[in-house]
Amino acid sequence: MNMIQALNSALDAKLAQDPETLIFGEDVGYFGGVFRVTDGLQKKHGLKRCFDAPISEGGIIATAIGMGAYGLRPIPEIQFADYILPAFDQLVSEAARLRYRSNGEFWAPITVRSPYGGGIFGGQTHSQSPEAIFAHITGLKTVIPSNPYDAKGLLIQAIEDDDPVIFLEPKRLYNGPFDGHHDRPVASWQGHPAAEVPEGLYRIPLGEASIVRTGEAVTVLAYGTMVHVALAAIHESDVDAELVDLRSIVPLDIEAIVASVRKTGRCVIIHEASRFGGFGGELSALVQERCFLHLEAPIERVCGWDTPYPHAFEWDYFPGPQRISAALTRVLEY
Structure with a gap:
């Protein structure tokens, strides 16, 4: 389906x-x-x-x-x-x-x-x-x-x-x-x-993230469309990244996030919405509060522009593989 x-x-x-x-x-x-x-x-x-x-x-x-x-x-x-x-x-x-x-x-x-x-x-x-x-x-x-x-x-x-x-x-x-x-x-x-979607009823608990890809170098947090864009960026940049699909942002699987960031020591957050006041800011604060002593680089956010939705430039507005790859490279330079 x-x-x-x-x-x-x-x-x-x-x-x-x-x-x-x-x-x-x-x-x-x-x-x-x-x-x-x-x-x-x-x-x-x-x-x-x-x-x-x-x-x-x-x-x-x-x-x-x-x-x-x-x-x-x-x-x-x-x-x-x-x-x-x-x-x-x-x-x-x-x-x-x-x-x-x-x-x-x-x-x-x-x-x-x-x-x-x-x-x-x-x-x-x-x-x-x-x-x-x-x-x-x-x-x-x-x-x-x-x-x-x-x-x-x-x-x-x-x-x-x-x-x-x-x-x-x-x-x-x-x-x-x-x-x-x-x-x-x-x-x-x-x-x-x-x-591969079964017929009939099955359930996925709210607040339970999915590890799309395991890795050791950096944790990438994403949801929705950005999961696929992040995966493309990881493949194209050849970075050993762990990709976490949040699936729900409230409730949030903070335990899965913390476990991943403490393992990798680095974190890149991706969302399509504007950066300022976006949910990535909350994720960054939560990671910093719980993983400060494990972080080896500043937390990066790759987001949409801080503008009204720019229809004529929407493909520049979206976080794409190139912008995400650049963020992955920056956090690995520390």
């Missing part, structure tokens, strides 16, 4: 297994979603389980919170992560706090799916990476898969979680892994080990 098919399989399996689950959002019903992730689900499970919503992100999330408090497990889709800001107050002031402010009487077990990130020439309003905003909000969980196998297992686990989860789906990975070179076509998931 590619990632679209894996996500569709997860949603299909949960709709079949749990009558309390339902999917709604803009164009997710009859049309099957702009990226076809919900394709066929309305026809198979009916209009009450998969249906379209008005163009009102605040209304979509508010309705989902009410459904969750009532006992359902809604899976609302925000068509692009850029569109989620009109619903931000509902997510922060209501969903994230409901279980705590009610002393456990009410929950908001909602999974907010949204395509995110650039690379499809979507411009400034279809390409942003807002994960650090959500990571800052206590009470929300934030998940970002990098491959079809993880995407299905993480989505099933997120739907079954009793807390609100922001599930961000890298658009560049929907159809195949991408190595970050803008002059190369998107590869197919066909033949990729992570494309």
